[in-house]
Amino acid sequence: MANRAGVWREIARFVSRDTARAQIVLELGAGYCDFINNFPASTRIAFDLNPEMSRFAAQEVDLRIADCRGMPGIEAGSVDLVFASNFLEHFTIEEAAALVRDAHRVLRPGEG
Numbered sequence: 001m002a003n004r005a006g007v008w009r010e011i012a013r014f015v016s017r018d019t020a021r022a023q024i025v026l027e028l029g030a031g032y033c034d035f036i037n038n039f040p041a042s043t044r045i046a047f048d049l050n051p052e053m054s055r056f057a058a059q060e061v062d063l064r065i066a067d068c069r070g071m072p073g074i075e076a077g078s079v080d081l082v083f084a085s086n087f088l089e090h091f092t093i094e095e096a097a098a099l100v101r102d103a104h105r106v107l108r109p110g111e112g
Helices: 002-018 034-038 051-055 093-106
Strands: 024-028 043-048 061-065 081-084
Touching: 002 034, 024 034, 024 093, 034 043, 051 061, 081 093
Parallel strands: 024 043, 024 081, 043 061
Antiparallel strands: none
């Protein structure tokens, strides 16, 4: 587990170098929350279906134990960065395309 956390800490550091302005970050399928816990943003939101994952989220992370499809509770144009890893392959092509459209909807214009 420590090795996994260390890898994700480095991934979060690497991603944050290219997204330094990202202050509101959303992670889809957060799992053990290793990425979102380590990303330096003022607001960190994560979705995961597994209620067991709530014990891994940092106190500052708004972990939503819910289906992220449609991104309930996330306003259009309100997020600076949407992150997902090892996630989209769990959906059909149509479902994955809808998730990408949802991510695009919640992103601030001009953000990634």
